[in-house]
Amino acid sequence: MGEQPQKLSRFEVESSWPPWLFGRDGEVGMGKRGHTEEEILRVLREAEAGSTVVEVCRKHGISQQSFYLWKKKYAGLGLNELRELRQLREENNKLKRLVADLSLDRHILQEIVAKKL
Numbered sequence: 001m002g003e004q005p006q007k008l009s010r011f012e013v014e015s016s017w018p019p020w021l022f023g024r025d026g027e028v029g030m031g032k033r034g035h036t037e038e039e040i041l042r043v044l045r046e047a048e049a050g051s052t053v054v055e056v057c058r059k060h061g062i063s064q065q066s067f068y069l070w071k072k073k074y075a076g077l078g079l080n081e082l083r084e085l086r087q088l089r090e091e092n093n094k095l096k097r098l099v100a101d102l103s104l105d106r107h108i109l110q111e112i113v114a115k116k117l
Contacts, residue, residue, distance in 0.1 A: 035062075037082040040070050047071075 046056045
C-alpha cells in the first residue's frame with residue numbers, strides 16, 4: 001500500500017505561494033485591481049518622458065497590454081478629465097442597474113396583474 005500524502009495546513013500552503021498571486025487586500029487571485037487616475041497618468045507620462053514601455057510596466061506591475069489599453073483610452077486627457085470620465089462611467093453603470101431593476105419590477109407587476117384578471 002502507498003504512503004498517504006502528508007496534509008499541510010492552510011497557512012503552510014498559502015505561505016509557499018508566490019507574493020504576486022495576492023492582490024492589494026491580500027486576496028488570492030489576479031482580479032481587477034482598479035488603478036487610480038493618478039497611477040494611470042503617471043505610467044503614461046513616464047513612457048512619454050523616454051522610458052521604455054517594458055521598464056515602465058515592470059516598475060508599476062502592470063502588463064504591456066494594460067499600458068497600451070490605457071494609452072488608447074486616456075491619451076491626451078488631463079487628471080481632471082480622467083476623473084470626470086471615471087465618475088460619468090460609474091454613474092452610467094448605476095443608472096443601467098437602476099433601469100434593469102425597474103424593468104424587472106415592472107415585469108413582475110405585469111405578471112401579477114395578468115394572474116388576477
